[in-house]
Amino acid sequence: MRRFWAAGVSLVVAAAGVMSGAGTAGSAPHRAPAAAAGCSTVWGSGAKSAENTEGKSLKNITTSRGKCYDRMVFEVGGAARSLGYRVGYVDAFRRDGSGDAMRVAGGAILQIFVSASSCDPNTLRQTYAGRAGKPLPGVDVTGYKTFRDARFGSSFEGRTQVGLGVRARLPFRVTQSHGKLVVDVAHTW
Numbered sequence: 001m002r003r004f005w006a007a008g009v010s011l012v013v014a015a016a017g018v019m020s021g022a023g024t025a026g027s028a029p030h031r032a033p034a035a036a037a038g039c040s041t042v043w044g045s046g047a048k049s050a051e052n053t054e055g056k057s058l059k060n061i062t063t064s065r066g067k068c069y070d071r072m073v074f075e076v077g078g079a080a081r082s083l084g085y086r087v088g089y090v091d092a093f094r095r096d097g098s099g100d101a102m103r104v105a106g107g108a109i110l111q112i113f114v115s116a117s118s119c120d121p122n123t124l125r126q127t128y129a130g131r132a133g134k135p136l137p138g139v140d141v142t143g144y145k146t147f148r149d150a151r152f153g154s155s156f157e158g159r160t161q162v163g164l165g166v167r168a169r170l171p172f173r174v175t176q177s178h179g180k181l182v183v184d185v186a187h188t189w
Contacts, residue, residue, distance in 0.1 A: 039068035041189050043171040047088030054081065056179075057127040058116040058160050061136050063147060066184070070146040072164060074181040076116040077127065083181050084115030084159075087174050093163035095132055097156040102133040106148035106165025110172065114162075114181050118155035130155070136162065145187045146170060 060075040076083055090111045093104045118128040129137045130152030141147035149165030164183070171186040 039186065039188070041171045041186050043173040043184075043186065045089060045169050045171050047086065048172075048174045049086040049088075050082060050084055050174075052082050052084035052115055054084075054115065056083070056116045057120050058114065058118050058155070059127055061128070061130075061139060061150075061162065063139050063141060063144070063150065065144055069184040069186045070141075070144045070166075071185075072112070072147075072150070072162075072183045074112075074114045074116070074160075074162075074183075076114070076179045076181065078179065083176055083179075085174060085176075085181055086113040087111070087172065087183060089169055093151070093153065096154045096159070096161045098154075100132075102151060102153065102163060104149050104151050104163040104165040106167060108166050108169040110164040110166055110183070110185065111153075112162045112164060112183060113159050115159050117158050118160050121158070128155075128160070130160070130162075146185045 056076045056078055058074060059077045062073050062075070064071045064073070088111060090109050093102050093109050093111060094100065095102055096113070118130055119126050132152060132154055134152055136150045136152055139150045141150055146167050147164065148167060151163040153161030153163055155161070164185070166185050171189065173184050175182045
């Protein structure tokens with residue numbers, strides 16, 4: 001008798017689950033969040049770097065949002081080969097050259113150096129209008145899932161420094177293609 005009762009209860013519970021998943025006409029079935037299905041977090045949060053001192057100019061910095069990560073792109077003019085960079089988490093954001101502390105909002109700070117000056121190395125004209133400690137020109141990270149703040153650090157000795165405030169110390173990757181350095185920070189672990 002107990003077996004029949006347990007089987008009956010299991011059947012009722014299973015039917016209730018099917019009915020609750022069915023929803024009403026026209027509604028989509030419940031799906032797991034995108035981060036849980038198909039978003040890789042194998043990038044790690046350790047520092048990443050590549051060497052190259054070609055002496056190119058930084059033209060622009062942009063950001064965008066993806067399904068699994070927030071993205072920052074550094075566009076460097078005339079970069080035919082790979083770009084040099086150093087990207088890693090820091091406890092405090094300090095201006096390269098002077099060591100002055102600069103405030104960057106967020107639960108963690110990702111410091112990004114790219115081997116490109118914000119000035120043309122031949123004419124010394126400014127190619128990117130960043131100012132120390134100020135938000136990046138044209139970059140607004142309001143509403144981003146991971147990014148919280150983006151500050152210009154400096155352009156010193158042929159490299160540009162940016163402080164990227166993120167929600168927490170999350171995995172990130174660095175890639176490059178056709179004169180662009182791309183930093184993606186995952187939404188979750």
